[in-house]
Amino acid sequence: MKARCLALIALLSTTIFPLSAAHAEDELSNFKARVEGAGWLFPTLTLHVVLHEGSHALGAKMMGADYVQITWLPKPGRKERCCALGTTGWVKRGGTTEGERAFVGFAPVITNVATVAAYALLFEFGVPSNEHVRLPLTEVAAWAWADFALELVPYASTHVENVYKYYGLNSWQRIPFRMVHLGLVVLGYHYLRRGQNSIFDHPDDGAVTRETMIPFAMKF
Numbered sequence: 351m352k353a354r355c356l357a358l359i360a361l362l363s364t365t366i367f368p369l370s371a372a373h374a375e376d377e378l379s380n381f382k383a384r385v386e387g388a389g390w391l392f393p394t395l396t397l398h399v400v401l402h403e404g405s406h407a408l409g410a411k412m413m414g415a416d417y418v419q420i421t422w423l424p425k426p427g428r429k430e431r432c433c434a435l436g437t438t439g440w441v442k443r444g445g446t447t448e449g450e451r452a453f454v455g456f457a458p459v460i461t462n463v464a465t466v467a468a469y470a471l472l473f474e475f476g477v478p479s480n481e482h483v484r485l486p487l488t489e490v491a492a493w494a495w496a497d498f499a500l501e502l503v504p505y506a507s508t509h510v511e512n513v514y515k516y517y518g519l520n521s522w523q524r525i526p527f528r529m530v531h532l533g534l535v536v537l538g539y540h541y542l543r544r545g546q547n548s549i550f551d552h553p554d555d556g557a558v559t560r561e562t563m564i565p566f567a568m569k570f
Contacts (some may be wrong), residue, residue, distance in 0.1 A: 351526070353391065363472040364405050375399040378388060380426050383485065383549055384480070386435055386485060387485055389488065390486045391486060391489065393486070393500055394486055395494060396555070397493075398490065398493035398497070399435050399436045400421065400422075401458070401465070401494075402436065402458045402460055402564070403438045404420075405457040405458040405460070405461040406420075406438035406440075406454055406515060407420055407438050407440070407455065408469070408511030409453055409454040409455075410440035410442075410454050413450040413453060413454060414442055414448070414454075415440040415441065415442050416443050417440065417441040418438065418440045418441075419438070419439045419440070420436065420437070420438050420439075421437045421439075422436050423436075436471075440454065442488075446523055447517055451512070452512045452515075452516040455508065455509045455512050455513075456510070456512070456513050457566070458497070459498060459501060459509050459510060460495070460569035462494040462495070462497050463498060465490065465491055466494050466495050466498065466538040466541070466542075467493050469488070469541060469545070470538070472487070473541055473545055473548075481548075481549050484545065484549055486517060487545075488545045488546060488549065491538075491541075491542060491545070495535070495538045495539065498534070498535065499535045499538075499539075502528065502531055502535065510531070514527070524545060
């Protein structure tokens with residue numbers, strides 16, 4: 351799970367405040383929510399690393415791996431100017447095929463999609479109603495969304511690009527799949543933004559509704 355320096359944009363979600371006045375109690379509520387959100391950043395990132403590396407490990411076991419090793423501690427990357435937040439290594443007797451390696455690498459992408467989809471489903475049903483529970487769930491989904499979104503960048507992508515290479519797709523043949531990928535990213539952003547608005551915005555009569563920005567995350 352690699353964090354590229356170029357993708358270290360912002361870990362804290364930010365709010366664009368209008369110049370118009372708003373009720374003081376709304377401002378205080380938003381401030382408390384952002385402080386609480388900042389407190390959840392490291393725990394939710396840690397959970398995302400566990401889910402990411404765990405997906406690699408589960409995929410390796412499904413491919414018949416005889417030995418799987420997971421490293422959770424950050425360490426410098428060997429091939430790129432990046433730092434690895436976690437790594438997963440696996441060994442299979444008789445060696446591995448290109449298809450098996452591609453599947454194991456792609457496993458976290460499936461997890462990311464499932465995480466954001468589950469968040470969107472919960473949001474549609476209004477579960478949970480407690481903002482203190484919705485906040486960390488939104489951050490978990492935001493990490494997964496950022497991880498998935500950055501796979502759109504060819505030079506930053508590893509998991510998706512390896513699948514394209516495995517199936518022998520050239521740049522033109524990849525366009526339809528990239529468009530589907532982009533559509534899922536936009537849809538995920540839509541639900542994350544609605545989720546953040548439901549936490550940070552507390553409009554009263556005469557209050558101004560504030561727009562929020564989804565936090566970007568490291569490239570994993």
